[in-house]
Amino acid sequence: MPNDPTLVKCLIWDLDNTLWQGTIAEQDEVVLSDAVRAAIIGLDERGILQSVASRNDFDHAWSRLEKLGVAEYFVAPRIGWSAKSGMVRQIADELAFAPKAIAFIDDMPAERAEVSHHLPEVRCYPAERAAELTGLPEFTPKVVTADGRRRRQMYQAAARREDARAEFAGPDEDFLRTLGIVLRIARATDEEITRVEELTLRTSQMNATGVHYSDAALRSLLADESHEVLVVTLDDKFGGYGAVGVLLIEKFEPVWNVKLLATSCRVVFSGAGSVLLRWLADAAAGAGVHLVADFRKTDRNRMAEVAYSFAGFRVEDCGCQAAIPPAPEAGVERLHLTPVAQEAPVTMTVHAVDLRDAAAEGIVWGLAQGDDRGIDGADS
């Protein structure tokens, strides 16, 4: 499970006599065993990130990883002459992981001891255990989601995106337009519920409802015609972000009740959360219904409160609320909106389901096709 404290999220490899046999500073040829190569690939497929902490010349070591055909598997590498504990700490910071989610493998007892001394929560393994790592419980997630299998590619895309942003001199909105962002809002499938569950557990600061719906509760609503379970994904020219939002709506005659809305903090920069609310307001206006969003203030969902307020949701009396049963939990406020048609977004394209008609083809909203910037991969 995502919150299992024993699960390793990133394994950091020493290179000489750990990842490969031999020392590149001393010999031309080093050997990557089939067993270690299999471990690297196996961990990658499970969504466990891998990095490098090595005392070597960066270019020399990295070109060797490329020659061995494994460079692509490593993110945020640290190769240089500083202490291993510092390298491990920098990698953890760059990936935004706590030390307890990090593992370190090195053939030198002194290096492992140095890391353990400064970062006691980092789990350290001797090099001879490399081949058996995939058999250990801490490297074996119970569930590997579609996003999990692509986690490393998502980190690499995020890094390229950051570089592009750092180089871009214009205003934010112009930068966003260069990304060719496509936001997809689709009815969840049974398989997607697992990644959605992971999302609602992880994104508490953006869980606008402050109410958690379990995997089983969401699954049970998939076939219920009065409920919409929607999963939101986001892609841009650098790659996909995977599932970044979930929305649970119960439809009544005069009003749609938003019972769950959570979006990932990974896409805050894109403004996807407010586009999602505007899309919903536009759809509700088209359907001639009001919107009521459940909201319970927590110490972590201030951003969601601001997003609702910005979209015009208020605590106010309206006859439509008589149609909705009382909130399931104490402390849930009901924020009301009489929706009006919205301007399409200018920074992204939205591909969405038609909430009025389950059988209808999806709608496209936002940057028009044929836009002169040309949006690669904008077709679904």
Ligand SMILES: [Zn+2]
């Ligand atoms: Zn109303």
